[in-house]
Every structure is written in C-alpha cells, then in structure tokens.
Amino acid sequence: MLVKHFPGETIGIIGSSMASALLAQEAGRLGYRVASLVLQEQNPVRQFCNWQTICPVYDETALRHFAGRVDVVVAETGLLSHQDYKILAAITDLTLSDDLMAITTDRLIEKVFLDSQRCLVTPFSMVTSLKDIKEAVEYIGFPCVLKTTQRHLPQSSDHVILYSEEDYERAERKVEESTCILEAWIPTEKKASLTLVRNERGEMLLYPVFEVIGSGELHLKQVRYPANISSMVEAEMRRVAQVIGQALDLIGSLTLEFFITSAGVVYINEASVGLSSEAIFTLGSMSMSHFEATCRALVGLPLPDLLPRGRAAIALPLVDLNYDEVMTQYMMRTDWHFAFFNPRGHSVEDMQGYVIVIGDSIKHCERQIELSRLTHHPK
Template sequence: MADLPLPPGSTLGILGGGQLGRMLSQAASRLGFNVVILDPEENSPAGRVSQGQVIAAYDDPTALQVLGRVAQAVTFEFENVPAASVQTLVESGAEVAPGARALAVAQDRVDEKTFLNSVGATTVDFAAVDSVDDLVAGLERLGVPALLKTRREGYDGKGQVWVRAVSEAADAWNAIDGKPAVLEAKAAFTRELSVIAARGRDGQVAVYPLGENIHEGGVLRTTLAPAKVDRKTDARAREIAAAILNGLDYVGVLGVELFDLGKGVLLVNEIAPRVHNTGHWTQDGCVCDQFEQHIRAVAGWPLGPTEPHARVEMTNLLGDEVDQWTALAAEPDARLHLYGKAEARPGRKMAHVNRVSKL
C-alpha cells in the first residue's frame, strides 16, 4: 500500500471519464499529481486532460490491475462501479477511496435508507418491493401518492415512477421492468437542499454551506448557494453530514440531498459517494472547491477551507444550450465550465455556468 500523504508527482487513478472525472483530474493536476483515467469510451472528456487513459470496461481485470500498479491511489466519478472492481484494485496494491462500504450502501436504495436511519439521518418512510403484491402492501401502508424507484442504478429521474392509486400498482411495476425496488412515502417538503461534505484519512470533517436546488423533469437545473437557511437548519445539515461520513468511515467528498420540512427538520433523500453536481458552485464560491477537496482527502492531505467568498447561482447547460457559450462568455460575472463532450444530445449535461455575486 502507498505511504500517505502522497507527495506531488504521485499518480492518481480515476474510474470514469466524464465531466466529474475531468474536473477531478484538473484539480489533481494543479496540485502536482499525475492522473490516469479508466473508461471504456475512447477520447473521453477526462482522458483528454489527463496523463493517460486505459480504454477498457470497468470490470476488466487486466485493466484494473494495470491501473492499480501505476496509481498510488484510485477514486471514482460515479457510484455504480462494480464492487469486484474495487476489490481487484485493492488486491493490486492501490489505495481506493471512498471505500467499498460506501459504494455498497449507495448502490442499493433500501440498504442506503436503512443505513441512514441507523446513524440518525432520517429519511422518508419506505418499503422494499420485490413483487406487485409487495407494492400493493407498501401503498396501503405508506399511502398515495408514493414514489417507486429501482433499488439499483437510475439517475436524473430515470428508473422511477409516481404511483397515485393502488389500482396503478401493476402498471407501475411494469414501468420499472419488474426490477427490485423501493417505495418511498411522499415528503411534504418546502424545498430541496444539499450539503457537500468531506472527510479526510485522519477523520477530519469539513462541510460546505448548504445549497438550494431547483429541478426540472427530474434533472438538476440550478443550485443557489449559500442557501438562505436559519441556524437550526444549518446545524442539523452539518450534523447529518458528519454522522454519515463517520458512520461509513468515509474518505473523500460526499453529496447529501435533503428535503427541507421547515423549522430545522431535514430528511435525507439520497447520498452520492463522490463529488456532486450540487457542489459545482464551490468552484467559484470557495477557495478550495469540492474537486480539490476530494483529491486532498484521497491523497491524505489536510482538508481545505470551506468558507464561501461569494454567492453563486449554478445552472446546468443541457443539450444544445451549450451553443450559448459565446453569450455566456461575455457575461462579466459568469464563469463557464465546459465539459468537452462531442455530442450535445437532448438532456445531456454539457456544461455549467456559475454566476457570481457578493455575499
């Protein structure tokens, strides 16, 4: 295993070559690290800004062994990395962070909610669903409407369907292709908040200010940060983040999506064991953004400051909205972050813009 903290000049491996991997690689390069990407897509966005890329499937044993040998530490940009891949990397001598337990918890929505409640990070009431009969029973217990989600995978509104009557159970089950699922009670929240937090290898925890999120069609459109919250809400969010990080013995940055019920009452919607879309505002609102923070934690460095120096409105650019780059680049208070993706498909995240103002 590598000696920590890793000195500049060390090599970091990243599983995933998309925009999060790209921004992680850019942050690592600024700190003096070499970066190697593993991604099946040739000429990936992250690969183009890194020292090299291994072009292979995420479960390719030879590719993983190569990455584990050249990289002193390995991390990932998405949570659906096969657990066996992490084990292969560990066996090849690489430090992998976040660890296997965080991955396992985040990959299964029932396990995730069970864990969250066990550490005092309360969620909506829920029921595991493995059949239409389970779904009917869950609807009768939780009430309608309720949200049916596949237990594994699914993102940006995919793999889920609202069930508004018990009579819709069969259709809803077919809509998710009869996959193992979780049924979630509807939460009477006023808005969605998120908190980005990090934990170092020494157990140090650093928490960024809350962001307020606005979604359209199940996809994040805008994050406003720091969010306007009272002290009780802020303190509760920090308490939740620390409980999750410590409960998982976590290393790296974690995103926590929250339902704000008012008066300091927060429910956890879900967690993401990685840098997170709702933390992009930190790139232009904080001295140490979420990407540098993650690299610091993985490499065993001290965590950076999380205090904001500006207010930021982060907006995702989807599909051909990226064609507005000339107009956005002309805005004096806008910082444009382009992902280098070749094809602007409808709904695909192509870039984001941070509009900065004074606190």
C-alpha cells in the same frame, strides 16, 4: 491501512462527467499523474489526463487492467457494482471501506444505515414482487416511489411513482427486473443539498447548503447558494452531515439531499458518496473548491479552513447561455469563475461547462446575469 500518495503517483478516475474532469484538473495541478477509464472517446476528462483507456463496458478485465496501473482509484457514483469495487480494492488503493462500498452501490443499505444513525428518513420497504408492493403500500400509503436498489443497473434512475392501484402494472414490470425499494412520498416545501469532504485525519470541510434549480439532466440545471432556508434548518442539516461523515469514517466526498416540509421537518432523501457535479458552485466562490478538497482527501493531504469568497453564487450551464456574451464576460471578469471543457473532436465554440456568477446575494447574482445578457438567446 491508510496510504499516503505523493506527487508523481497516479490517480485513476473512472467516469467521464464534468466532475471527473475537474478532479483530473486539480490532481494535475497538485503534481499527480492522472489516468482515466471511460466508455466513450469524446469526453471532457481527456484534456486533463496523462493517459486514457476506452472500454466498451466496465467489466472485470477492464477494471483489473486499469487498477494495476494506478496508485489510487476513484469512480463516479452509479457506474460500478459492489463486486466491481471489491476487484479494485484487491489491486490498488480504494479509499472506500466495506460499508462505504455497500452504501454507494445499494439504496436499501444506504437507507438502513441512515436509519440506524437516527436520521429522519422517509418510510421505506424492500420489495421483490407485486405482493410485497401491495403489503408495503398498506403502511406507506399512496403516493409512493419505487426505486431500483442497485445504482449501477440500467435505468436505475428511472423511478416509478405510484399514485393508486392503477400503477401496479408499471410497478410490477420494474420489480421483475430487479430488487427494489418502495419509499413514501413526502410533501416538501423545498429540497436542499449539502456537500462535505473528509480526510483520514478526520478533518472535514462542510460546504454551504445549496439548491439545484430546474429539471432534466444535471447539465441543464443551475445550482444556487445560499439555499433559501431558515438558520435552524441549515444548522440541523450541518449537524446531520457531521454525524454521518464521522460514522462512515469517510475519506473523500459525500453529498446529502434533504427534503424540507412546510413545518420545517428535515428528511434525508439521499446520501451520495463520491464526486458531486452539483458542487461546481464551489469553484471561485470558496477558498477551496470541492474538487481540490476531494483530491487532497484521496491522497492524504491536509484540509485547510474553508472561507467563502462570495456571499452568494449561481452556477449556470454553458449550454443554456449566449456563447458570445459568455466570452465577453470571460475577457472582462475577475470576480466570476469559468469552467470550460472542449472535448477532442469538438469545434472551438462547441464547449461544455459552467459559468459561476458570484455576488453579495442571490438577487445581486441575478441582476448581474440580467445586465450581462448571459441568458439572452438571439433568434
């Protein structure tokens, strides 16, 4: 049964990323109390929550204690198992249906669901042994990618790429740890993503298609919109997102990552249910950020029409920027957006966050970055 949550009630957030901190900030602004469950004392969420519990591990005891003190709960993707979500759902309001719980935690179920919706996904196979891998390679071929099916397991993001039979030894070690999924490697010209938010009324916000530039951890990457793709490809991505959002009966946020080939063929690589750290570019560049929209969807508020405030935006991680120049722009700019976090115990200048540069085009944004010397690091 759908539950409405009114200001003064408590939203429980599990996780300590910048996305969780932004959700906590928006929840407080909308009049809700915020509770936080994290593993480490130093985290960006703490400055925006009413109370925070620090636990050594997200076990049943910690989850039950936390769920019993909040009115609705949301968790970052990859932290909890399907059973963990079941524990939360039995105690408090969890906006994830049984299908969404399964898709959120299991890559294989996610692929099967997307395939059932007649969405184009990379060829895949479940594998539990080296024998399974060898049989799957017969029709998937080399190169291919071996992934752990359960997202909450340690090293679940450490994928193994198989280029030839010489990689079987590494693959065998991984498949011995847990059940895996073997996926074909698709030669792609570009990767692009799209985030949508939907509430229980069926109202849906589709944010612009964006690209993540760079490598390594997310906080070392920059996010750009609009993505440099054709209008036909973008239209297909938006169509697929609407189909999946409706089919899942989604309440909350969903981010889809697409592979685009040189021939314009669009594959769905991943459907991530939950907060999107990449959607930080929506701060200031859209009439409603992804984080406010997600909060509104979770508590049952309406979603207004989405309007762009800028034709383009580049979100830059603060860790890559010249701090003094960032502060200069912060004191001058009304057209950019700044998302700053100063976790407890850090010095004043030891901040985390992003600078969102907004302009008429990507080139205009790049020119502003160059002129402001944001990325200039003095020796």
